Amino acid sequence: MMIEITHLQKLYDDTLAVKDISISIPAGVVCGLVGPNGAGKTTTLRCLAGLIRPTAGEIRVHGLCPIEDQVELKRNVAYVPDDPPLFDDLSVGQHLDFVAQLYRIADHRRRAYDLLERFELLRKYDSAVTSLSRGMRQKLAIACAYLIEPPVLLLDEPLTGLDPPGIRTLLDSITQYAGRGNTVIISSHLLAMIGDVCDQVWMMHGGTVRYHGATTALRASFPQAESLEQAFFAAMTVVG
Numbered sequence: 001m002m003i004e005i006t007h008l009q010k011l012y013d014d015t016l017a018v019k020d021i022s023i024s025i026p027a028g029v030v031c032g033l034v035g036p037n038g039a040g041k042t043t044t045l046r047c048l049a050g051l052i053r054p055t056a057g058e059i060r061v062h063g064l065c066p067i068e069d070q071v072e073l074k075r076n077v078a079y080v081p082d083d084p085p086l087f088d089d090l091s092v093g094q095h096l097d098f099v100a101q102l103y104r105i106a107d108h109r110r111r112a113y114d115l116l117e118r119f120e121l122l123r124k125y126d127s128a129v130t131s132l133s134r135g136m137r138q139k140l141a142i143a144c145a146y147l148i149e150p151p152v153l154l155l156d157e158p159l160t161g162l163d164p165p166g167i168r169t170l171l172d173s174i175t176q177y178a179g180r181g182n183t184v185i186i187s188s189h190l191l192a193m194i195g196d197v198c199d200q201v202w203m204m205h206g207g208t209v210r211y212h213g214a215t216t217a218l219r220a221s222f223p224q225a226e227s228l229e230q231a232f233f234a235a236m237t238v239v240g
């Protein structure tokens, strides 16, 4: 398994954000992480990325413990939050150069140009990141993550600032990335938008895993449903 979470728990002061969850996700899979506000999605992703320490439980990402193997983890996991922190003093192009230097990526320029072109940022190559729109900032952060090529990519609400062509480009890029054996978790409130690219659906609710399964199994269980989202709602009714 690429990701193994066992009895994960995260307590913030007096809020139990994640309550004893266990879940495994294999390599080469796109997993859609859905659930209402406050369900514990971001908390779980931040634990996977080693940004916060779990209160209890165990996590293995590509065999690594996010807290104990911090340095190695950075090469194996990229986490892109919905409002990614960027360096205000750097231009768009310099961001990719900086990431390439940090991760010792040789001959990165061609790939950097390709990524910027794909995400329609090439014309902003020399612009300061402070002049970018919200969606452009998200696209730049995603391009930086792709440049590193980590086996695990965690995208937290990546669709929020993107325009429809940007969403299409991102979803296509996710399918291709997973096709090369990488694992992608994409959190979103919009299952209808991400459903097509997801091999699995993982739903959290109140800090617990409410549902986790293959999208094909979900569709097969509810053949009368017209969409994955409908099948998902039907499954939720059965689960109660």
Ligand SMILES: Nc1ncnc2c1ncn2[C@@H]1O[C@H](COP(=O)(O)OP(=O)(O)OP(=O)(O)O)[C@@H](O)[C@H]1O
Pocket (backbone or CB within 6 Å): 012, 013, 015, 016, 017, 035, 036, 037, 038, 039, 040, 041, 042, 043, 044
């Ligand atoms: N830094 C923090 N300190 C205290 N409580 C927090 C902190 N971060 C999150 N929480 C709480 O933990 C719970 C889970 O929050 P989390 O951000 O993981 O949910 P989410 O599923 O990502 O929600 P959303 O869909 O709104 O982004 C919520 O009750 C939230 O208020």
